[in-house]
Amino acid sequence: MSKIRVLSDQLANQIAAGEVVERPASVAKELVENAIDAGARRVVVDVEAGGRRLLRIADDGCGMTRDDAVLAFERHATSKISRAEDLNAIATLGFRGEALASIASVARVELVTKTEEAEAATRVLIEGGRMRDVKDAAHPKGTTITVRDLFFNIPARRKFLRSEATESFHLTNLVTHYALAHPEIAFTLTNNGRETLRAAPASDLRERAYQIFGAEFLENLLEVEGGHTSVALVCGFVSAPRERRTSRDAQYLFINGRYVRDRLVSRSLSEGYRAVLPHGVYPAALLFLDVPLEEVDVNVHPAKTEVRFRRAAAVSDAVRESVRAALASAGYARGIEAVHETVTPTRNAAQSTEWSGSEDSTFDMRDEAEGRYCQRTRRHPAPHSICIAGGRAGCRQRDCRSFHTRDD
Numbered sequence: 001m002s003k004i005r006v007l008s009d010q011l012a013n014q015i016a017a018g019e020v021v022e023r024p025a026s027v028a029k030e031l032v033e034n035a036i037d038a039g040a041r042r043v044v045v046d047v048e049a050g051g052r053r054l055l056r057i058a059d060d061g062c063g064m065t066r067d068d069a070v071l072a073f074e075r076h077a078t079s080k081i082s083r084a085e086d087l088n089a090i091a092t093l094g095f096r097g098e099a100l101a102s103i104a105s106v107a108r109v110e111l112v113t114k115t116e117e118a119e120a121a122t123r124v125l126i127e128g129g130r131m132r133d134v135k136d137a138a139h140p141k142g143t144t145i146t147v148r149d150l151f152f153n154i155p156a157r158r159k160f161l162r163s164e165a166t167e168s169f170h171l172t173n174l175v176t177h178y179a180l181a182h183p184e185i186a187f188t189l190t191n192n193g194r195e196t197l198r199a200a201p202a203s204d205l206r207e208r209a210y211q212i213f214g215a216e217f218l219e220n221l222l223e224v225e226g227g228h229t230s231v232a233l234v235c236g237f238v239s240a241p242r243e244r245r246t247s248r249d250a251q252y253l254f255i256n257g258r259y260v261r262d263r264l265v266s267r268s269l270s271e272g273y274r275a276v277l278p279h280g281v282y283p284a285a286l287l288f289l290d291v292p293l294e295e296v297d298v299n300v301h302p303a304k305t306e307v308r309f310r311r312a313a314a315v316s317d318a319v320r321e322s323v324r325a326a327l328a329s330a331g332y333a334r335g336i337e338a339v340h341e342t343v344t345p346t347r348n349a350a351q352s353t354e355w356s357g358s359e360d361s362t363f364d365m366r367d368e369a370e371g372r373y374c375q376r377t378r379r380h381p382a383p384h385s386i387c388i389a390g391g392r393a394g395c396r397q398r399d400c401r402s403f404h405t406r407d408d
């Protein structure tokens with residue numbers, strides 16, 4: 001008897017969800033990207049219980065016809081590519097056609113959508129991959145997707161979700177990224193009924209950064225503009241060397257409007273600062289790379305969070321030199337000793353189990369994966385990385401006394 005069998009669509013989707021849906025923020029990423037691809041001018045994100053209980057993304061984009069609304073949940077159903085050649089130059093954020101199918105296989109999903117022309121909106125209910133209902137509904141042009149009870153049917157995955165504070169941090173981080181990448185789109189984020197981010201349509205990145213981070217943050221920023229059209233145009237803002245961070249949390253990096261976690265770009269950014277910032281201290285950055293579509297492969301990761309450059313070394317040079325030029329033109333020439341003197345000595349987190357620095361001291365967090373985030377509180381609105389060593393760490397930031405474990 002043969003042993004090999006073809007898995008059901010349901011199971012295939014759940015397997016794909018293992019890669020695409022890591023946590024609530026990855027669901028939000030897919031849905032916000034869909035809204036942007038649909039030409040939305042306004043994106044509203046509502047979250048409850050760190051996104052485990054509820055995640056709702058509403059947009060005023062092009063919406064879907066009834067047929068498309070049903071088809072959208074099929075595996076590999078996409079309106080964004082149709083031929084193999086399209087993979088060589090992907091201009092949309094999505095293209096794999098597996099996000100909705102994956103998400104719907106591990107949650108209870110309601111989609112309400114309407115195109116400009118349609119008389120009525122369509123409401124599709126789908127739970128754990130099973131289509132429950134399709135009917136007329138009332139909704140303006142655009143789409144609202146509600147994702148409830150993430151991983152309700154996969155207890156093992158549910159267990160891997162972190163604390164509400166951690167998941168909320170990732171959600172806020174995600175929405176902040178997309179709000180920065182698209183100043184022209186209005187963004188709102190509500191967490192447990194409390195509005196945590198609101199940004200009206202802005203004319204450019206500077207105005208959007210002001211809306212999100214405030215005037216003080218902007219004052220320390222230097223404008224970056226460099227690179228080459230054939231390799232990578234680099235633009236955005238980086239912080240002056242006096243702004244020192246102990247993690248890369250304040251680095252917002254984009255490649256062709258896509259939020260990616262790219263080591264090459266973050267490393268090149270640090271190299272640009274080598275002469276003015278010591279190891280283990282990071283600048284804040286809002287950096288946008290414009291790379292010719294055929295020079296970058298975005299189809300290397302199921303969640304599309306990584307890319308591969310055809311000419312990686314040239315991209316790295318472009319980033320490093322653009323950053324150096326921005327620092328130099330603001331008077332921070334290479335090798336300014338005075339900057340070094342003002343830097344708090346760094347510590348290697350891996351070597352100690354106790355963080356004994358003063359409350360505002362910095363430390364060297366060699367392995368970023370070890371960093372965890374403190375709970376956001378009213379008095380302490382910005383999350384910050386903390387030192388985790390030996391599996392447990394005390395956060396000594398002012399007004400924040402919470403303890404975190406590696407699993408927090």
Ligand SMILES: Nc1ncnc2c1ncn2[C@@H]1O[C@H](COP(=O)(O)OP(=O)(O)O)[C@@H](O)[C@H]1O
Pocket residue numbers: 030034035038059061062063064072073077078079080093094095096097098099100101142143
């Ligand atoms: N918010 C939305 N507005 C309009 N169309 C959408 C929206 N979300 C999804 N779609 C449609 O559903 C299709 C499938 O979505 P998805 O599973 O995310 O795959 P992909 O984005 O890779 O195409 C998209 O190609 C798009 O046509």
Ligand SMILES: [Mg+2]
Pocket residue numbers: 030033034093094095097099100
């Ligand atoms: Mg998509």
